[in-house]
Amino acid sequence: MAGTKNEFDRDVVIVGGGASGLSAALFLSRYGLDALVFDRGTSAIEQCYCIENYLGLLGIRPETFLELGREHVRYEGGDVEDDMVVEVARLNASDEGSKDSNSLGGFRVSTQDGRDVTTRFVLAATAYDGDYLAELADGEFHDGGDHPVEADESGRTEIDGLYVAGWLSGGPHQVSIAAGHGGRVAKSLIEDLRKSRGYWDEVAQFWDWRVxxxxYGGDEWEGHVDDWIDGTIPDEEISAERIERVKAEIKEERLDFEISAAEREARLEASRELLREKLFEE
Ligand SMILES: Cc1cc2nc3c(=O)[nH]c(=O)nc-3n(C[C@H](O)[C@H](O)[C@H](O)COP(=O)(O)OP(=O)(O)OC[C@H]3O[C@@H](n4cnc5c(N)ncnc54)[C@H](O)[C@@H]3O)c2cc1C
Structure with a gap:
């Protein structure tokens, strides 16, 4: 599904490249959104001497853990850049940064190195620092606490297009939880985007796996998908045309989840190569 790039420089800017921000960037990039992570400073996990509680890793240096995350995001097509965000402001109709109409809202993200990037969505994942968000609600949004940004468990905030993940949202500590939360918040954003394109809750949330x-494919499979979608249609009135469009798009999307043996092997080899480079040879 296409992103929002006609209107903005980026679909989504993720502020903060710790476990939560990188995991969010991974999901968003895999969905096909043009995602940019700005990360500068020190992740909380760099205070740890050795991470010993990440599933499947008996022990890993925090720097290696973060580097693996960055490389994974890049592999999926996302960008990770070393820069600090100093302000996130809403775009408005008179803002020169908005290339086209302002129908989608959006933000201008300004950095320490003097960059201005327009984006439809911002996902904040900076653990302790939320000062750059203060302008969004005339300063009231940020109250100066450790976890200054009000967000629900899914990372949604009262500001359309702004999401918060990881420690900044006030969630529990530990990197595996931050990574999981980043993924969850990315999925909230994607769900919201899908809903804005006519999907309803149940069909909006299912995507991203491999078979x-x-x-998949063939009449019997199509029949199963149709039955599943028919069973998810909410009580509200939804036109037959919209249902047919969603069915066609869901089928196309699921067919894209298929990978060949060669594609699987290429990914497994890329994974081995990355682990050899970053983990085994340290
Ligand atoms: C001493 C200590 C030891 C710990 N040990 C463990 C452990 O052994 N195992 C474990 O699972 N968890 C451990 N934790 C907890 C773990 O570090 C956190 O739960 C986790 O790092 C939170 O991830 P996050 O992505 O929310 O934030 P972070 O990992 O802190 O990532 C936030 C990132 O945002 C960047 N940033 C901040 N402001 C900006 C800005 N304006 N623009 C751009 N970038 C910005 C920061 O530099 C940082 O890289 C430890 C924490 C501490 C303090």
Whole structure:
């Protein structure tokens, strides 16, 4: 599904490249959104001497853990840049940064190195620092506490297009939880985007997995998908045309979840190569 790039420089800017921000960037990039992570400073986990509680990793240096995350985001097509965000402001109709109409809202993200980037969505994942968000609600949004940004558990805030993940949202500590939360918040954003395009709750939330070639497709499979979608249609009135469009798009999306043996092997090899480079040789 296309992003929002016609209107903005980026679909989404993620502020903060710790476990939560990188995990969010990973999901967003995999969805096909043009995602940019700005990260400068020190992640909370860099105070730790050795991470010993991340599932599947008996022990890993925090710097290596973060580097693996950055490389994964890049592999999926996202960008990670060393820069500090100093302000996030809403775009408005008179803002020169808005290339086209202002129908989608959006933000201008300004950095320490003097960059201005327009974006439809901002996902804040900076653990302790929320000062750059203060302008969004005339200063009232940021109350100066450790976890200054009000967000619900899914990372949604009262500001359309602004999401908060990880420690900054006031969630529990530990990197695996931050990574999980980043993924969850990214999925909230994607769900909201899908809903804005006519999907309803149940069909908006399911995406991103892999199956082998030929698992999907064919009349019987199409029938199953149709039945599943029919069973999810909410009580509100939804036109037959919209239902047909969603069915067609969901089928196309699921067929894209198929990968060949060669594609799987290429990914496994890329994974081995990355681990060899970053983990085994340290
Ligand atoms: C001493 C200590 C030891 C810990 N040990 C463990 C442990 O052993 N195992 C474990 O699971 N958890 C541990 N934790 C907890 C873990 O560090 C956090 O739960 C986790 O790092 C939170 O992830 P996050 O992505 O929310 O924030 P962070 O990892 O802190 O990432 C936030 C990132 O945003 C960047 N940033 C901040 N402001 C800006 C800005 N304006 N613009 C751009 N970038 C910005 C920061 O530099 C940082 O890289 C420890 C924490 C501490 C303090």
């Amino acid at each position: 082998e070639v030929d698992k």
